[in-house]
Amino acid sequence: MELIDGKATAAQIRKEIKEEVNSLLKQGHKAPHLAAILVGHDGASETYVNLKVKDCEEVGFRSTLIRYEDNVSEKELLNKVIEINKNDEIDGVIVQLPLPSHISEEKVIETIDPSKDVDGFHPVNVGRMSIGLPCFVSATPAGVIELLRRYKIETEGKNCVVIGRSNIVGKPMSILLAQKKYPGNCTVTVCHSRTKNMKEVTSNADIIIAAMGQPGFVSADMVREGAVVIDVGTTRIPSTETKSGFKLAGDVKFDEVAPKCSYITPVPGGVGPMTRVSLLKNTLSAAKKEIYR
Ligand code: GUN
Numbered sequence: 001m002e003l004i005d006g007k008a009t010a011a012q013i014r015k016e017i018k019e020e021v022n023s024l025l026k027q028g029h030k031a032p033h034l035a036a037i038l039v040g041h042d043g044a045s046e047t048y049v050n051l052k053v054k055d056c057e058e059v060g061f062r063s064t065l066i067r068y069e070d071n072v073s074e075k076e077l078l079n080k081v082i083e084i085n086k087n088d089e090i091d092g093v094i095v096q097l098p099l100p101s102h103i104s105e106e107k108v109i110e111t112i113d114p115s116k117d118v119d120g121f122h123p124v125n126v127g128r129m130s131i132g133l134p135c136f137v138s139a140t141p142a143g144v145i146e147l148l149r150r151y152k153i154e155t156e157g158k159n160c161v162v163i164g165r166s167n168i169v170g171k172p173m174s175i176l177l178a179q180k181k182y183p184g185n186c187t188v189t190v191c192h193s194r195t196k197n198m199k200e201v202t203s204n205a206d207i208i209i210a211a212m213g214q215p216g217f218v219s220a221d222m223v224r225e226g227a228v229v230i231d232v233g234t235t236r237i238p239s240t241e242t243k244s245g246f247k248l249a250g251d252v253k254f255d256e257v258a259p260k261c262s263y264i265t266p267v268p269g270g271v272g273p274m275t276r277v278s279l280l281k282n283t284l285s286a287a288k289k290e291i292y293r
Helices: 006-026 043-059 074-086 105-111 123-130 139-150 170-178 198-202 254-260 271-287
Strands: 033-039 062-068 092-095 159-163 187-191 207-210 228-231 235-238 246-249
Touching: 006 043, 006 139, 006 271, 033 043, 033 074, 033 271, 043 062, 043 271, 062 074, 074 092, 074 105, 092 271, 123 170, 139 170, 139 228, 139 271, 159 170, 159 198, 170 187, 170 207, 187 198
Parallel strands: 033 062, 033 092, 159 187, 159 207, 207 228
Antiparallel strands: 235 246
16 A cells, blocks of 8 residues: 655645746746635634645745634625736635525626636636636646646546536546546546445446545445545644644545545545645646636
8 A cells, every 4th residue: 555645745836836936037028926815713724824825825826815703794805806816916816615605606706707716616617628628627636637647647547437427526526537538548436425325336437536525434345446536625624732722524434435545635634625726727727827818
């Protein structure tokens, strides 16, 4: 069994990004600039956005954090997005989800200019991704694909089971893994809460992507000997062992599943750091106008 070290891989990619930023600066270009919008005071969202800002600093990006209280109107938020769309100084924008229930996430996402949508949530980017056109791919699936690439994991003709069908992870993941290129060319099955005989399906998988957000869902009896297991779960659960008072739990029962695997990602230190670095890669790509010219 080989552990897939997302933390080390992400650190290596941050180093590569930093070198590219330095070379852009030397050529007289500005540093890539990410704007992040955070509404309210949800603990997890605050943590994620703060980490995104910190990541930007580390690689030499500019960043702007825009905060609103929970009661901000949808109109005010949409106007801010429109203002950012027009601001040539800003290359990429993310609006941290979830948003309060009086604000339509769909409207907010659709208001972001696809060329600045570094989260890859806009239907234009999702549509382009699904037909294999250049686009921003949402950060978690992009991070998983990059891990498969960097660990040279064979994917062609493999049975891949994606557990979970969210717009952000499961759906894009299943499309990317079926694409006619490496990493891809898999025979993909998507499982979800209504799937019957889940164990029968997953036991036949060469690659399992666990992305349903249920701690410890995947047990050893669901996994075939030699499978590759990618754990996308990052549920925050209370813990007395950490300073913050919580710890991250994956969707896989790591201790019992790991001995059966050829490769497995841990939680934390697997997909999470790759998600963060993928946002940086998308922002760099936006600044270089690699996708939309
Ligand atoms: N909420 C949970 N994950 C994400 C993400 O990747 N981007 C944004 N904007 N919000 C999130």
